[in-house]
Amino acid sequence: MTEQNLTEESVSKTMLKGLTLKELKDFFTAAEEKKFRGEQVFEWLYGHMVQSFDEMSTLPNYLRKKLNLYCELKTLTLVSTQTSQRSGTKKYLFETNDGHLVESVIIPDIKRTTLCISTQVGCPLDCQFCATGLMGYKRNLTSGEIIDQFLLASADYGKNKISNIVYMGMGEPLLNYANTLKTLHIFAEEKTKDISLRRITVSTAGIAPKIIELADSGLKVKLALSLHSLFEETRNKIMPINKKYSITENLEAVRYFAKQTDTRITFEYVMLKDLNDRSDDLNALVRLCKSIPCKINVIPFNSIAHMNPTGFAKELEPSQKFRVDEFVKTLRDAGITVIVRYTQGEDIAAACGQLAYKNLSQGEGE
Numbered sequence: 001m002t003e004q005n006l007t008e009e010s011v012s013k014t015m016l017k018g019l020t021l022k023e024l025k026d027f028f029t030a031a032e033e034k035k036f037r038g039e040q041v042f043e044w045l046y047g048h049m050v051q052s053f054d055e056m057s058t059l060p061n062y063l064r065k066k067l068n069l070y071c072e073l074k075t076l077t078l079v080s081t082q083t084s085q086r087s088g089t090k091k092y093l094f095e096t097n098d099g100h101l102v103e104s105v106i107i108p109d110i111k112r113t114t115l116c117i118s119t120q121v122g123c124p125l126d127c128q129f130c131a132t133g134l135m136g137y138k139r140n141l142t143s144g145e146i147i148d149q150f151l152l153a154s155a156d157y158g159k160n161k162i163s164n165i166v167y168m169g170m171g172e173p174l175l176n177y178a179n180t181l182k183t184l185h186i187f188a189e190e191k192t193k194d195i196s197l198r199r200i201t202v203s204t205a206g207i208a209p210k211i212i213e214l215a216d217s218g219l220k221v222k223l224a225l226s227l228h229s230l231f232e233e234t235r236n237k238i239m240p241i242n243k244k245y246s247i248t249e250n251l252e253a254v255r256y257f258a259k260q261t262d263t264r265i266t267f268e269y270v271m272l273k274d275l276n277d278r279s280d281d282l283n284a285l286v287r288l289c290k291s292i293p294c295k296i297n298v299i300p301f302n303s304i305a306h307m308n309p310t311g312f313a314k315e316l317e318p319s320q321k322f323r324v325d326e327f328v329k330t331l332r333d334a335g336i337t338v339i340v341r342y343t344q345g346e347d348i349a350a351a352c353g354q355l356a357y358k359n360l361s362q363g364e365g366e
């Protein structure tokens, strides 16, 4: 950041949003500034959640001027919000600097307020019950774009109001592993202690080698696995990624994760009529849940009709209510913790698996 060989015109600005504490310290050291400036900027960005260098009042004027010239902070622009009249669920639509749209959702509950954030524009994984999968994949989000969903949603909803974060919005976080990990490192710092790692859940469709890597990262986050079937053939149909990383391989990985991090795994189970709601499915689920520290989220299937699905996805139907009730009762009778994720935000297409920027999709699609 020396002025003699850098001018505003000659270089693109360096994005500081999304850098970890170590990266910010390294950046200021390389720019021949004091290392502690990195700590100050870290605290302003993620602790005080400011969106401009001018608000960083502990930095000297000359430094703020230089930062304005050579660096930037803006990764996302808030385009619109929608709030569900039924549940209070609030959906945020953001635009990236290169014109892509991503969504985040705040889900208020009695005990917690959870922010669900996205890690990719679209998703390459094509899970058949998921609207995001039907959109296709555009690109990974940067660490700045991931963390900014939290910062901008907090600015709108109220600082310190968000108590939990789930990496469960658009995209597969473990296919954007490096950037996901950087944001977890940011949340892990003392200066961002408002959200402890124990209140953060990374949800994956099952990228077994990355589950192991995350387990070994030393970051004590929670893990959710989109399970949906314990039978390879059925899971292949519902989630094509299963052909690459089988459920057998993923279950080995999540057992390792639970042991390494001393946490309970969350299994997500979208209930699909005649596909994964048979007695065999239920028995296999009970056996699994008794063999690993876990809880299970049973999710009645949310319509993805707004995405005009074709082929196998078009045939999917929600399980009947009595079948969902039977599943839940049997699991609970076996001593397993079950949470039924009744629809929250379906009226604004913000329920689980529905994120696909419904309102603006015509303008964005390929």
Ligand code: SF4
Residues within 6 Å of the ligand: 123, 124, 125, 126, 127, 130, 131, 132, 133, 134, 169, 170, 171, 172, 204, 205, 226, 353
């Ligand atoms: S469920 Fe998750 S991993 Fe599967 S397609 Fe949707 S966003 Fe991607």
